[in-house]
Amino acid sequence: MDLTLDHITHRYGGMAVLDDIVLDIPAGEILCVIGPSGCGKSTLLRMIGGLEQPDAGRVLQRGPVPEDCLNPLTYVFQDFALLPWRTVAGNVSLVLEDHGLPRARSAQIIADVLARTRLTDFHDALPRQLSGGMKQRVAIARALAVNPAVLLLDEPLSALDSQTRELLMEDLVALWARQPFTGVYVTHNLAEAVRLGHRIAVLSRRPGRLRDVVEIDIPLPERRAGMPELEALQTRLWDLMKEEAMAADQELLHV
Amino acid sequence: MSDAVDGPRPVRFRGGGFRPVSVRGVGVVVFVLLLALIEWGTRAGWISNLTLPRPSDVAATLVALAKSGMLWTHMAPSLTRLAVGSLLGVSAGIGVGVMIGLFSYVRAGLVPLVAALFPIPKIALLPLFVIWFGIDEGSKYALIALGTFTPTVVSTYGAVDNVDRTLVRMGQSFGLSWWSIVRKIVLPGALPGILSGLRVSLAIGIILLVAAEMLGAEYGIGAYILQAGSLYDLERLFAGVVILSVLGVLTSWAIGRVEQRMLRWRV
Numbered sequence: 001m002d003l004t005l006d007h008i009t010h011r012y013g014g015m016a017v018l019d020d021i022v023l024d025i026p027a028g029e030i031l032c033v034i035g036p037s038g039c040g041k042s043t044l045l046r047m048i049g050g051l052e053q054p055d056a057g058r059v060l061q062r063g064p065v066p067e068d069c070l071n072p073l074t075y076v077f078q079d080f081a082l083l084p085w086r087t088v089a090g091n092v093s094l095v096l097e098d099h100g101l102p103r104a105r106s107a108q109i110i111a112d113v114l115a116r117t118r119l120t121d122f123h124d125a126l127p128r129q130l131s132g133g134m135k136q137r138v139a140i141a142r143a144l145a146v147n148p149a150v151l152l153l154d155e156p157l158s159a160l161d162s163q164t165r166e167l168l169m170e171d172l173v174a175l176w177a178r179q180p181f182t183g184v185y186v187t188h189n190l191a192e193a194v195r196l197g198h199r200i201a202v203l204s205r206r207p208g209r210l211r212d213v214v215e216i217d218i219p220l221p222e223r224r225a226g227m228p229e230l231e232a233l234q235t236r237l238w239d240l241m242k243e244e245a246m247a248a249d250q251e252l253l254h255v
Numbered sequence: 256m257s258d259a260v261d262g263p264r265p266v267r268f269r270g271g272g273f274r275p276v277s278v279r280g281v282g283v284v285v286f287v288l289l290l291a292l293i294e295w296g297t298r299a300g301w302i303s304n305l306t307l308p309r310p311s312d313v314a315a316t317l318v319a320l321a322k323s324g325m326l327w328t329h330m331a332p333s334l335t336r337l338a339v340g341s342l343l344g345v346s347a348g349i350g351v352g353v354m355i356g357l358f359s360y361v362r363a364g365l366v367p368l369v370a371a372l373f374p375i376p377k378i379a380l381l382p383l384f385v386i387w388f389g390i391d392e393g394s395k396y397a398l399i400a401l402g403t404f405t406p407t408v409v410s411t412y413g414a415v416d417n418v419d420r421t422l423v424r425m426g427q428s429f430g431l432s433w434w435s436i437v438r439k440i441v442l443p444g445a446l447p448g449i450l451s452g453l454r455v456s457l458a459i460g461i462i463l464l465v466a467a468e469m470l471g472a473e474y475g476i477g478a479y480i481l482q483a484g485s486l487y488d489l490e491r492l493f494a495g496v497v498i499l500s501v502l503g504v505l506t507s508w509a510i511g512r513v514e515q516r517m518l519r520w521r522v
Contacts, residue, residue, distance in 0.1 A: 051428060073428075081421050085518075094439060095429040098432055098435050
């Protein structure tokens with residue numbers, strides 16, 4: 001399933017947040033969206049998944065939704081959004097319960113996604129017993145359980161320390177390599193963007209406009225931290241963003 | 256002085272305190288000491304027996320009350336009234352509180368009404384309740400129900416408001432039905448707040464129980480205390496008060512157990 005952002009414009013109160021965003025998100029590709037803080041990139045992601053409505057423009061889905069897909073547009077949140085009163089398996093099962101699957105089938109899905117995120121041993125653990133990285137892996141497992149057509153990742157690694165972030169990035173790449181998914185990955189971290197994005201969309205500061213879309217040809221599994229090509233690209237992105245980020249930092253908050 | 260400044264010296268620790276730790280047994284010790292002090296004072300004579308009864312006499316009265324079977328005669332109707340009244344009040348309160356938390360129109364319509372009902376001393380309405388619900392148990396149930404209803408509503412909708420909105424957003428993003436979100440996300444998330452509100456509501460329920468029984472009941476802890484008070488029988492009066500305290504401690508303990516069981520997921 002492909003997604004098209006068709007001239008998305010949005011304002012909060014009188015203030016323009018997003019201005020005429022046009023983007024294509026083809027199936028099987030990860031699109032990273034970067035931009036200075038407050039440029040509306042998380043708002044854009046909420047619009048893609050239907051959690052918020054743009055003032056003008058539309059988000060269009062094209063092509064058939066894959067069979068046995070329970071929730072085509074599925075989020076992974078920055079703060080994990082796990083139910084603290086449910087176990088790891090219970091949190092995954094939450095998103096299956098409304099679909100009336102046979103008990104054996106959901107148990108099988110849960111076991112499968114927990115295995116893919118290496119959480120099988122933590123089946124009955126409560127979220128408070130888990131580290132930040134494990135919590136995010138549970139959230140990823142939950143997202144995989146509904147077999148999404150598009151994964152919408154809202155700064156999924158921003159609440160984690162840098163070592164955990166590195167490990168989880170490798171996990172995400174491995175998951176993609178095993179079964180390529182369509183992804184929209186919002187982040188302010190350029191290192192994550194160059195590691196995980198097939199294309200990187202750079203937004204300007206408020207009102208967020210599309211400044212540039214950078215393509216990276218290196219296959220995801222071949223990318224390593226500190227590769228010269230990626231470093232160069234990161235510098236280029238930073239040059240694109242630096243002034244904007246400085247200006248954004250000087251702005252008064254109106255939100 | 257000068258070498259003290261230059262030489263190595265340990266950094267002074269200044270980070271302690273401001274963190275309550277649970278200390279076992281101290282509560283019991285304070286209680287026992289206070290009783291011992293009163294016992295000593297009444298025996299030695301520097302507390303006159305018009306001021307305070309002797310704790311041992313109160314205990315003896317309690318034992319006699321239990322032996323004569325009258326303890327149960329008074330407890331049974333009181334416990335029934337408390338159970339029926341607060342069950343009605345609390346369940347209606349939780350229901351209305353959840354509705355206020357979920358629906359803007361219900362909130363707009365009922366929050367001012369609850370705010371108007373809350374500060375009314377419910378005991379002032381007892382004559383009215385006697386007309387509405389009869390002199391018997393009905394008016395007592397109604398009094399306790401109304402008294403526990405308002406605090407339960409307030410704490411319940413506060414608890415629903417405090418449920419983490421990102422969890423609700425998550426539920427919506429996975430396409431959960433409205434009913435699933437309420438049942439699996441909102442209600443469990445509000446449970447801690449509802450239970451801690453229940454402690455307050457049930458304590459208010461006990462207060463109103465006694466008030467209702469003082470105004471018209473043959474048997475019941477309140478009636479027992481009222482009788483003792485009008486005869487200035489301090490031993491029996493305090494025996495009644497002790498029963499009420501124990502009742503309060505027991506309900507609080509019971510809620511504590513429920514919290515332990517149902518909120519095991521909390522830290």
